[in-house]
Amino acid sequence: MVEEFAIYVCPHGPNDRCECRKLKPGLILAAAQELQLDLGHSFMIGDSVRDAVAARSAGCHPVLVLTCHGSRQHEQYRACFGPQALVFAGLYEAVCRIVDYVSVNGKGQEK
Numbered sequence: 369m370v371e372e373f374a375i376y377v378c379p380h381g382p383n384d385r386c387e388c389r390k391l392k393p394g395l396i397l398a399a400a401q402e403l404q405l406d407l408g409h410s411f412m413i414g415d416s417v418r419d420a421v422a423a424r425s426a427g428c429h430p431v432l433v434l435t436c437h438g439s440r441q442h443e444q445y446r447a448c449f450g451p452q453a454l455v456f457a458g459l460y461e462a463v464c465r466i467v468d469y470v471s472v473n474g475k476g477q478e479k
């Protein structure tokens with residue numbers, strides 16, 4: 369169940385050296401602070417290695433979906449995060465599997 373909803377956007381370009389443009393975790397950290405999220409028990413779903421690096425930097429669990437850029441990023445994602453890294457066909461499957469996992473294991477704790 370989604371209890372909070374917010375959208376965070378980095379308005380900067382690659383040369384602006386901001387803290388919110390991925391690979392940096394600034395947007396995730398801002399969301400965590402404002403929404404009082406426990407990042408160690410949170411999942412970030414994205415379609416790129418950049419998303420996953422930002423997620424790891426922020427301390428949450430990265431999840432790759434194979435839609436949009438994800439299918440082209442799959443090999444690089446596995447190389448960076450290992451064979452156990454979470455990969456799903458799309459957003460719906462990812463959300464369903466995460467909900468199932470949390471239902472069985474409690475919060476998003478790694479084994």
Ligand SMILES: [Zn+2]
Pocket residue numbers: 378379380386387388389
């Ligand atoms: Zn930014």
